[in-house]
Amino acid sequence: MFLNFIQEKSTEILALITMASHDNDFKPTLTDIYDELVNDSSTASLLDPLNALQPLLGSSEKVASNILDLMGKCCNAMEIVIGVQEAVEQLEHQLATDIDDEQVEPNGQLLMLIGMYAAAIPRLKFGKEPVSETLKPIVIELASAFRRAGLHSSREEGSRIMEATADLVVKLDSWAKMQPDAQQDEIASCRILYQNLLDSTVMSYGQCLQTSLATRTFTRWFPRLSFRSVPGAGWQEGQNAINAVLNSYNLIGFSAKALASTPSLCHFVLLAHCQDDSLKTIRTLSTMLPIIINCIRANHFLDECVSFLLDVLCPYHAEISEDISMPLCAVLPSLASTHPDSSLRHQTFRVLSLILSLSPPPFRLQVLKDLCSTSDFPQMRVAAVGLMKEAVLEAFGSHAPSSNLFASPRFLQVLGPILFRPNPPDFFSSAPSLTVLEDSSEPTRLVECLALLYVLILQDKKNQTGIRDRDNLKNIDRQLLEPIRRTLSVLLNDPDVAKKHVHAVLPLVALNVGIERLGETIKKEGLHTFN
Template identity: 25%
Template sequence: MSTSRPLLAALSQDDTDLDNEETIQRLTELVKAAVNDKNPLIQLEDIYRALAQHDGIEFLDAFAVIPEILPCTRMGTVDLVTLIADQVDPREIVVIIQEVVEYLQSAIDYDEEDTDGTSAPVTQIIHLVILCARALPRSRIRRTSAYGILQPVMANLELLISTVGHVEVKADGRRLLREISTLITTLFRWVETSGTPDDAAKTKICLSTLADTTVRACVRSIRASLAARLFEQHFSRLIVTSAVEPDWEEGHRAMLQVINALSVIGITPGMISPTPAFSQLIYLAHSPVPLPPPIPLLHNIHSLLLTSIQMNLALDESLFLLLSSLSRLRALSQLTSSDHMSATTPTAVFGPARPPSHAFSPSSKTSAHPNNNGGLPSVPASLPRAELPVDIVSSLSTVLPSLASTHTDPFIRHVTLRTFSLLLWLAPPTLRLEILLELTSESAIPQMRAAAIGLVKEAVLDALEREGSGRVNGGGAVTDAANGSPRSVASSGSSGSMGSPRSGVSDGHSPPPPPLPGGGGEGSSSPDGSPTRPGLASPGSRKTSSSRSVNAKAKNPFASPLLLQAFGPVLFRTIPDDYLVNVSCAADLEESLEPSRIAESLSLYYVIVQRDVDNRTGVRDTSSIESVEASLLRPLRLFLEDWLRDHEPILPLVSLKLGLDRVDEALAVLRRQGKPRS
């Protein structure tokens, strides 16, 4: 044993004549003071430098010191942990790690662990991971194999991470991901060089399980803004304030390190398995390799997407995968040729997952203009489109509306509504109608009802265009929802604050940007939610039988009289019937969702009247006009006249007055032209 005098002198200890045991005790006291005292005389970084310069690690009591420094976040902590891991007997470190893990598990289970910034369990786990990564490969292989040494330590570490739950602090989660990546790479290479192939195979399973657990625990800390970057890259004209995290690159790099570490042990996270785990959803979203074809991908992960949305977990990754897959399908549908491509042919539907790097750049003259189809070539309306399987549409339609209307983040609400709009665009028309009937019914989520009217509006415009009726990209008759403006979404509280994109999605998943349909406004209801019509399922009774795909081949109901038969009794009236009669003060209007729903219904009616020039829906029939006049327009007109005569105008009524005036003007033009049909 070397003399302790140089070490003690370096630490400004005057009584340098201490024996070795006294030196160990003194050094332990100095470490404890450096960790716990508010203003220690000697800092941890000073202790680290003295130990490193004077080979003083032999005077350090690892069993006493390691538990003290693990929770510490002061300068020099990581350096001291690293020095101990590199020089202390690895057998001692393994014993200490196991003791600390058991203590932490017990403390977390009984909620006794302090959770302030200096002793949070995550900090201790990070330091434990550093110890494992550097100390375990120094172990001597005798009777126990390398796998036999690491397996119990990794099992306890994995259990500890799962016990901690979700890591909410961004910096902690990202750092843990980086350290786990280093641990996986280091330990696997150690086993590969010192163990048998069987050991390597078992180590691969052990380490991949550890990676999965860590990624699930840290998913809320990644925050790489995948969905926001994809959305802002392709729909920059909708952006007001950017929703991209300023430091998204840190989260992105942390996940790439995990993916690279898994590649070292022979796992390709970008490849999808028949029964993927939840962690694979996260790997897929962050993987730099092209995404699998959209329909097989959605078939495999849609149950995970449902879980993610319902649990409010990995939403960024789930929305990215959904938006990417659905927009790829829509873009490819719009680019298909009836002579060369079919919606049922895999090569036609799926296409490449990674576009050319120059495609649809923000500087492109065609990429951002609202009337040029998002930079995509225009195609004849009669070309076939891809349709998503009914089970995928039905299952996602049970969760996306709730997320779009109730999530606390405005951007999440906005991008979810846009994603849901894409989903409906790819749905069979009859199923699309049934879903929208449910969402506009009285039993639907109140905040979603008027937004759903905006989705009905774009379904009508889409159907009329596909059927060859209406003016494509036609000036004043095109409402905000039709051309993708965020106005109607904003009115529902479903639009986020989104600004100019600071960057695109740099990992190459992004498809050529399709135009994304708009959304509706706010709050609605219906009389009973289930108008009974021949051949129309009532809301709430959607089935997932494959027969719907056959029915979808029939005439689009959104461009037929079925549209008004289904939605007329739900939308073109007040809910309840005596709503306007019972309004007694401004608060009744300002605190109600009904004015917004009525405004959206007026907007929908105006659009149908203006765009259905061939009267495919029967909206220009005299009987239809008289019905809407009696159920909605006349009562609303009388109410507004009475209210505005005796009260100051308020915002909800201004919106209703403008909408009503616009409808009245459109109907007056029809009457002057003699176009209402008997």
């Protein structure tokens, strides 16, 4: 009689939940049902998880997740596990067939299901089957669902699922270790499953986190330049999520040191977020380099790539191998030139500068020559002149400048024809209009070239590059400076140009300032070769 009463009561609760889940106007509402269940734990234990899960998962009411949470804590643990497994399988099937169905909210459902697993599995009693065999299908199904659902995840959902999965792993590991007959090999088998689940979570949701990692790392290493780089709002939530995952890895015996020694995309992402900078070494960079190159080419995990490179290169002062610098110099210019985020472009440019400063002078000279002449990106042809100026200043600031190619005649031989003439050479053959100058990157490049020439003349007091030779100065004057002066004379005296907005004439003003400063410097240095 009592059993019949329980069955009838359970059936009644299920009917009410089913009706209320499909009809928001139904009385009692899901909120009413939840309040009743909370007030009477004995009634809550009568919930039927095998049949009530699906209507609750499909409900748009927020209180549905509260009922599911209560169910996970109060109902039969084995029934919960079976019901959740079925729900995960069904959700994955939906994602495979109804991927454009706006009614499917896979990550919200997964979040509830993970919570139910975390509440129910630690209440399971050990049977004859090993724990790892019980957990294996659960982990495989969750990982598969993550891979599909991650494509549809919002930033908030990604963070919450990563934290929920990390919490699930912690509870599963504690549960497995507390079993009376737990063996070390069985615990190890379980931990391999946990690691696979965490790996799948990172790979499925890592791109959702938006932690502004590169920006925060850049601010730490370049505080004076950080005004251009401001972390995005809400970055803390994503960082808290990845920290929770890192803590879970550590708990199951997979330390940050192990991440550094076993290269994979997942481990690289985790290592980039790891706060132990002692693991971010040139050796680790060499190990992870193929992964970093592939990420940059695929426009994938760029935040982690730039941050990791900054953390490795900024404190490093020895020369790096061309095996590292060459592949990076092949992909970074594109990222520094074309990425839509100006902060990331700037940060990448600084990384490129660091790599070149740590590279052998012959390699550095060749890369800069290529960037200044054959680069597919006009922005990089301009910016590379600034990198050239950095190399010159470093060369003349060193203890033995004569041994550096950037302080030798080789500098002008290789780069003079590229830097100290217009590109194309006939750019000033007839005075270009103001519109032509506005639409071209050449005026900006020439301003940088004039600044480099100014620095070179001042730095090379002993004429180690030959920049002070009369013939070299005459050639530079004939090929570069005189055409610029002639063009400025025409345009700055044009009444129509004078009426233009200040932004339109800025290229002319910058060129004029560069020419005047050079003229004054030449006279001051006693090099009377220019007109």
